[in-house]
Amino acid sequence: MNLKPPPYISNSQLNAFKRSPAHWLHYITEKRAQTPAMLLGSVCHLLALQPESFEKKYFIIDPNKRPKPDMNFNGKENKEWWAKMEEEAAAKSLTVVDKDILDTAKNCVESLRNDPVASKYLEGEKEAVIEWDSVGLHFKGIRDISAPEYIVDLKFTNNADPFAFQRYMRNEGLYRQGGMYLDGEMGGNFTGDPHKRVFFIAIETAPPYGVSVHELDYEVIIDGVNEYRRLGEQLKDCISAGHFPSYSFRSIN
Numbered sequence: 001m002n003l004k005p006p007p008y009i010s011n012s013q014l015n016a017f018k019r020s021p022a023h024w025l026h027y028i029t030e031k032r033a034q035t036p037a038m039l040l041g042s043v044c045h046l047l048a049l050q051p052e053s054f055e056k057k058y059f060i061i062d063p064n065k066r067p068k069p070d071m072n073f074n075g076k077e078n079k080e081w082w083a084k085m086e087e088e089a090a091a092k093s094l095t096v097v098d099k100d101i102l103d104t105a106k107n108c109v110e111s112l113r114n115d116p117v118a119s120k121y122l123e124g125e126k127e128a129v130i131e132w133d134s135v136g137l138h139f140k141g142i143r144d145i146s147a148p149e150y151i152v153d154l155k156f157t158n159n160a161d162p163f164a165f166q167r168y169m170r171n172e173g174l175y176r177q178g179g180m181y182l183d184g185e186m187g188g189n190f191t192g193d194p195h196k197r198v199f200f201i202a203i204e205t206a207p208p209y210g211v212s213v214h215e216l217d218y219e220v221i222i223d224g225v226n227e228y229r230r231l232g233e234q235l236k237d238c239i240s241a242g243h244f245p246s247y248s249f250r251s252i253n
Contacts, residue, residue: 005239008131008140011177014231018173021244024235036101037158040205043097043105044156048112049126049144059089062099104205108156111209118201118211121145121152130181134188135232141180150197151181160202160212169214174200178216179224192222 006013006028017024034042046054067077089096112118124147131140145152153174159165169175178198183190198216203209216224238244 003239003242003244005137008138009232009235010140011173011180011228014176014228014235015173017231017235020246020249021235021238022246022249024238025244037205039095039097040101040105041156043101044108044203044205045144045154047105047109048122048154057095058097058102059085059092059094060097060099060102061085061089064099107207107209108203108205111211112154112201112203115211115213117213118203121147121150121199121201121213123147124150124152130184132184132188134183135229136236137232139180139184139188139232141177141184143181148196150199151178152199152201153177155200155202156205157202158205160204160210162212162214165200165202165212165214168202169200173224173227175216175220176224176228179221179226180228182221183225183228190225192218192225194218 003025013024013027016027043058046057061082063073066073067081068075071078073079073082086096113122122145124145125143126145128143128146129140130143131138133139143151144154155165155168155174157165157168159168178200179190181198182196185196198221200214200216202212202214204211238249
């Protein structure tokens, strides 16, 4: 298979590739539908990091304002009203958000800002894009918060319990993401010398909107750097060969 490499490689792509090259290929070629959880996470991120841009991206629909509030949306009037709201949003190139999702997002962000530990690490450049070259590939990442002393990534999740979230960090390769951030800031020349702290802040998306703060140990970050470079080398070889096997790749490697 002749495949043109994507414009950049992300940690999410490496997560898929770690499962198998076939999963990476599926990840970059198949369009993914936005789930309610993904929409909520996007709304939370924007309210937390760039609230001034909210109205430029989202169109809020309050279901309580439907013509027949005592009926659901199966009725003709309510269905037509919702369709009209969607048309108005589309005309403005805005994404529709149910007011209930907005209210949940506001509660999440309020809990984040009021947390005595997390609130210490919310100042800095917001959604700072970083791009760099390594192992013959072009990488890209977006740091939610970047300050001279630290990098912070926000994760809106259904479980911010410290032990549960640490398992999530391992399963989702967040240690690798932290390593990529630091290597990217050094132009792909990270040598293992600490220059910033890396935090992941977990915020629950249901009451009581619990918050936990997790700092990556530097040994873990170094493991992340080594792993992302190794996966990058393997991905480059697969792209060059045009060969994207499934789980057999893991037994070979």
